[in-house]
Amino acid sequence: MADFVMEARHxxxxxxxxxxxxxxxxDTDIYVGAKQVIEAVKDVSLQIRKGDIKLIFGPSGSGxxxxxxxxxxxDIPDKxxxxxxxxxxxxxxVDLNKARARIGFVFxxxxxxxxxxxxxxxxxxxxQVLKLPKEEARKRALDALTEVKVTDCANKFPAQMSGGxxxxxxxxxxxxxxxxxxxxxxxxxxxxxxxTGEVIDTLRDLAKEGTTMLIVSHExxxxxxxxxxMIFYDEGKIVETGPPSQFFNAPSTDRAKQxxxxxxxxxxxx
Amino acid sequence: xxxWQQFIILLEGVPITLSISLISFLIGIxxxxxxxFIRVYEKEVGFVVDxxxxxxxxxxEIVLLLLFYFGLRAFLPSIFGSAFFVAAFVLGLRSGAxxxxxYRGAIRGVGDEQMIxxxxxxxxxxxxxxHIMVPQVLNFSTAGLGSEYALLIKDxxxxxxxxxxxxxxxxxxxxxxxxxDVVTPYVLxxxxxxxxxxxxxxxxxxxxxxxxxxxxL
Numbered sequence: 014m015a016d017f018v019m020e021a022r023h024x025x026x027x028x029x030x031x032x033x034x035x036x037x038x039x040d041t042d043i044y045v046g047a048k049q050v051i052e053a054v055k056d057v058s059l060q061i062r063k064g065d066i067k068l069i070f071g072p073s074g075s076g077x078x079x080x081x082x083x084x085x086x087x088d089i090p091d092k093x094x095x096x097x098x099x100x101x102x103x104x105x106x107v108d109l110n111k112a113r114a115r116i117g118f119v120f121x122x123x124x125x126x127x128x129x130x131x132x133x134x135x136x137x138x139x140x141q142v143l144k145l146p147k148e149e150a151r152k153r154a155l156d157a158l159t160e161v162k163v164t165d166c167a168n169k170f171p172a173q174m175s176g177g178x179x180x181x182x183x184x185x186x187x188x189x190x191x192x193x194x195x196x197x198x199x200x201x202x203x204x205x206x207x208x209t210g211e212v213i214d215t216l217r218d219l220a221k222e223g224t225t226m227l228i229v230s231h232e233x234x235x236x237x238x239x240x241x242x243m244i245f246y247d248e249g250k251i252v253e254t255g256p257p258s259q260f261f262n263a264p265s266t267d268r269a270k271q272x273x274x275x276x277x278x279x280x281x282x283x
Numbered sequence: 284x285x286x287w288q289q290f291i292i293l294l295e296g297v298p299i300t301l302s303i304s305l306i307s308f309l310i311g312i313x314x315x316x317x318x319x320f321i322r323v324y325e326k327e328v329g330f331v332v333d334x335x336x337x338x339x340x341x342x343x344e345i346v347l348l349l350l351f352y353f354g355l356r357a358f359l360p361s362i363f364g365s366a367f368f369v370a371a372f373v374l375g376l377r378s379g380a381x382x383x384x385x386y387r388g389a390i391r392g393v394g395d396e397q398m399i400x401x402x403x404x405x406x407x408x409x410x411x412x413x414h415i416m417v418p419q420v421l422n423f424s425t426a427g428l429g430s431e432y433a434l435l436i437k438d439x440x441x442x443x444x445x446x447x448x449x450x451x452x453x454x455x456x457x458x459x460x461x462x463x464d465v466v467t468p469y470v471l472x473x474x475x476x477x478x479x480x481x482x483x484x485x486x487x488x489x490x491x492x493x494x495x496x497x498x499x500l
Contacts (some may be wrong), residue, residue: 087399114405124400127498128418138404141414172499195355 018063018095018193018225019084019116024093026054026083028074049119053079054090055249061194063228066220068236071246072272075227080246081198084227085116097193113140117187117195122203123179125171131158131182132167134212135189143190157189158182162214177208181215188219195219197228231276237261245269289457290471296450301479303370303449304435310375311431315382316420320412322383323390332383339380344441347373352445370442374435381431382424389423390416393500423500425491429484436480450475455465 029050053076060065082088084095086102086109095102102112126134135157139150158164161181166174168254174182180200187195200216201209213235219226220239230236236243237257243259245253245268252261253269261277264270322332339347351373355363363369393416401411404456440451450472458469 034435067458087403110402110405110407112405113403116403118403120396120400120403124396126397126415127500128415128422137414138406141410142405153470170498172497191402 017060019097022094025091052249064223067242067271068240069244076249077246117192119197122198123183157185161185177206177211194225220231296453299449303439306371307374311378311382314379318383319386336380339377366445366447385427389420393419429487433480433484
């Protein structure tokens with residue numbers, strides 16, 4: 014078990030109103046009035062080894078982001094287990110704050126702390142979570158900003174940066190405390206097309222250094238180059254898993270085939 | 284007594300008026316911020332906050348002042364015997380209820396994403412609130428806090444009922460001096476109150492807007 018940096022076992026997560034949830038448990042109907050229960054994660058299992066780079070892709074609204082949040086315990090799964098190394102995070106009484114300090118998370122909409130500069134954003138976890146002394150925290154924060162090539166933004170506030178710069182600061186924030194794994198939730202999809210390149214380049218650099226990453230993304234050229242495994246996720250489930258070559262040449266499921274055709278057409282049109 | 288003399292005498296009340304409103308404003312921050320966060324993030328005990336807000340926003344300040352001053356003096360004369368303390372304390376409790384509502388709106392404005400981002404780096408809920416939410420909530424609330432401060436300056440006039448000597452009390456005394464010019468002291472008091480409320484509210488609003496622009500709130 015210690016082979017895995019992170020592991021999900023039969024994870025479930027449902028969204029909906031309380032009434033709807035009750036109705037669902039009673040196995041009556043998934044609709045109560047107009048309110049729908051969304052089964053974002055249905056029996057999903059996944060293992061990640063050190064140095065793995067895996068990429069999750071699939072239609073929007075299929076529950077990819079929810080699954081990623083469940084892995085970081087930012088959403089608590091309804092059922093199933095999440096392991097970080099040997100530690101079961103879904104067990105009651107686990108110190109989730111400590112666990113989250115070992116998991117880097119990069120958000121689609123970036124979510125930098127708006128009242129802090131880039132440096133402040135990266136430093137905060139080092140000072141307040143890892144409790145590093147001031148100089149060391151500053152040094153490591155600057156190193157992280159250098160690594161993602163945004164040192165020129167160190168003293169800028171998020172509102173003063175471009176989307177691409179902000180997202181790279183977001184990556185530095187996740188990176189600086191040397192997490193066991195970095196989870197990235199569509200890191201480029203909220204950016205203008207011309208800004209996605211710089212973020213993708215940063216991710217390629219991280220990949221070269223052997224950073225363990227689980228990325229939700231639809232950047233197909235990037236996926237083909239760096240992902241060891243691609244995971245096609247639809248309607249709350251992992252539909253197909255395989256190396257990029259499998260998806261780019263001959264996906265084995267029809268759903269994945271359709272989706273790949275559509276996404277590749279879109280990419281070439283652009 | 285000419286107008287100028289009256290004005291000089293009134294000015295002697297200004298430090299008390301200002302210090303009551305400043306201290307009660309600070310008490311209001313200390314009470315209001317936790318209440319707002321409890322209300323938003325600890326829903327199980329939210330009803331306590333609700334009850335607190337209803338009581339202190341629902342009961343007139345004069346009633347509260349008299350209740351605390353004459354009611355509690357019997358039990359704790361060392362604390363509640365001081366009219367100044369009771370005044371600052373009561374207005375602070377009331378301001379806490381008001382400020383809690385201001386901050387609650389600001390918490391919504393700042394948004395839950397900031398909370399999630401804070402949790403994602405390993406901060407606990409209350410540490411995220413302290414490091415991430417509180418600075419932004421205060422920035423977000425400046426306009427509301429400006430008018431709350433103005434309200435406190437005005438409400439400090441009520442403390443004449445517990446005979447604390449501030450601007451209002453002095454103007455009443457001046458109006459009672461024979462032969463009885465009942466207009467001038469109150470006009471002067473009105474002008475003084477405007478002078479005390481307007482600049483601070485204006486400055487807070489302006490500073491807040493600049494700051495909000497900078498951090499993109």
